Amino acid sequence: MTDLSHLRAKAACVGIATHGTGEAPGWNSTELMGMAVLKALDDAGLKLNQVDGIWAATAVHSMAAMSLAEYLGIHPKFSSGSNIGGSSFLAHALDAALALEAGLVDVAVIAYGSNQRTAGGFRSVSEPMPFEAQYQPRNPITAYALAASRYMHEFGATREHLAEVAVAARAWASHNPEAFTRDPIAVDDVLASRPISDPLGKLDCCLVTDGAAAAVMVRADRAKDFAKPVYLLGAAMAHDHRMISQMPTLTTTCAVDSGRRAFAMAGYGPKDMKTVQLYDAFTINTILFLEDLGFCAKGEGKDFVSGGRIAPGGELAVNTSGGGLSCVHPGMYGLFVMAEAIRQARGDAPGIQIEGADLCLAHGNGGVLSSEVTTVWGTEQTL
Amino acid sequence: MSVTESVTDQGPEAAFAAYLAQGKFMIQRSASTGAHVFYPRPFVPGTGETNLEWVEASGDGTVYATTVNRRSPDKGGSFNVALIDLAEGPRMMSRVVGVAPEEVKIGMKVRAKIEHLNGAPAVVWELA
Numbered sequence: 001m002t003d004l005s006h007l008r009a010k011a012a013c014v015g016i017a018t019h020g021t022g023e024a025p026g027w028n029s030t031e032l033m034g035m036a037v038l039k040a041l042d043d044a045g046l047k048l049n050q051v052d053g054i055w056a057a058t059a060v061h062s063m064a065a066m067s068l069a070e071y072l073g074i075h076p077k078f079s080s081g082s083n084i085g086g087s088s089f090l091a092h093a094l095d096a097a098l099a100l101e102a103g104l105v106d107v108a109v110i111a112y113g114s115n116q117r118t119a120g121g122f123r124s125v126s127e128p129m130p131f132e133a134q135y136q137p138r139n140p141i142t143a144y145a146l147a148a149s150r151y152m153h154e155f156g157a158t159r160e161h162l163a164e165v166a167v168a169a170r171a172w173a174s175h176n177p178e179a180f181t182r183d184p185i186a187v188d189d190v191l192a193s194r195p196i197s198d199p200l201g202k203l204d205c206c207l208v209t210d211g212a213a214a215a216v217m218v219r220a221d222r223a224k225d226f227a228k229p230v231y232l233l234g235a236a237m238a239h240d241h242r243m244i245s246q247m248p249t250l251t252t253t254c255a256v257d258s259g260r261r262a263f264a265m266a267g268y269g270p271k272d273m274k275t276v277q278l279y280d281a282f283t284i285n286t287i288l289f290l291e292d293l294g295f296c297a298k299g300e301g302k303d304f305v306s307g308g309r310i311a312p313g314g315e316l317a318v319n320t321s322g323g324g325l326s327c328v329h330p331g332m333y334g335l336f337v338m339a340e341a342i343r344q345a346r347g348d349a350p351g352i353q354i355e356g357a358d359l360c361l362a363h364g365n366g367g368v369l370s371s372e373v374t375t376v377w378g379t380e381q382t383l
Numbered sequence: 384m385s386v387t388e389s390v391t392d393q394g395p396e397a398a399f400a401a402y403l404a405q406g407k408f409m410i411q412r413s414a415s416t417g418a419h420v421f422y423p424r425p426f427v428p429g430t431g432e433t434n435l436e437w438v439e440a441s442g443d444g445t446v447y448a449t450t451v452n453r454r455s456p457d458k459g460g461s462f463n464v465a466l467i468d469l470a471e472g473p474r475m476m477s478r479v480v481g482v483a484p485e486e487v488k489i490g491m492k493v494r495a496k497i498e499h500l501n502g503a504p505a506v507v508w509e510l511a
Contacts, residue, residue, distance in 0.1 A: 146465075198453070246422075
């Protein structure tokens, strides 16, 4: 494996914000995204006119970086809007770190915004998949349901195991004032929720909310001048399919690959992570990613998530905000995964703060278990 | 299994559809390695070899994954969506018909047939 340790900790997040999460009636996606950027810059103590790099992707802008730069009234020297689904923003963090390190930009902003909930609910912007569309998959849910069916078949998992993930997420959310759904639920509630695409019921599926988020990154040599820098210690991406029918095996994602490379770059491993933020669009995701990122062996995830072990007070702090299942999921959730990891590392998480969370993992997923981006974030003490 | 000439000089997606309209479920096979390819492409994914030829699929398959897409009766009712492993190796999304969607189980042996689905011919599967 190529040694990428020379890219370790070359950039840091120095400002982070969310805005309009849950419901933001009367606000459009660009307005929400713009406000998130303003709040993240304020958090960093930087001015709008200091931003010279923009990374953005949304489900409603075909050229999000241009739309956002114009809206902010800035003139980027470099921008990008790679769209690999919900994991895009974690890939943008790697892009931004490279651009900062290369000297292309000095202040990088990564942003996302959506008003999908108040604009009428989830709308896939995906084109119909050739050789799949005729069979009417209700994507993305159908694709994740197929993966769940295969996982249950191969490893003897049950709907109760999947439900444990939703119950743990809700338990975290119940302590988070930013979370959209906070009433505690039990395994039976998940099992009794309306079937959508077997074996997944409504409570196995992520929320449909509004919300925006933004992150501000600078080069590491400047980062110590800021109040709470959190360094990007490792980052890696991988993808190998677009359609679920073309995924090599439905029970193993290429998070195996992204995780291994991100940890190698960071010089840390799964056991070092104080919090673990995973893109939980559906309950099966959390199980697959815990396995694929090395927190447990393949097939053991179903037990790893059970009995409250990933809930508050459990063995591993997973999705401490409540995740996409219970906190916020405005179409593309990746930047919120990253925000929670960074906030935990800074010590100012809006919900339960894990003490001494100096090393946090944020893992993004996009498409139908298609793109996987793993990032490791750490405080100055972890350098 | 018989090797067939390409029906026209059109792209492989259109060629597949043209075969399907003739009642034939055709997939592709590399002349050099014998490996089968689905969905159809002008070259072998991963290697780029352009020696693909159309062959008739055996029509034998196994259910790899399955789900019931829940839909209210007034909108047509619930239906099956499955991933089928073809005996030749490739995997495809499809539907198992002729049985309640809940009754489709992973590992079941299935047999291909061509049916009209949403206004066009499609490969679907029934229990073997």
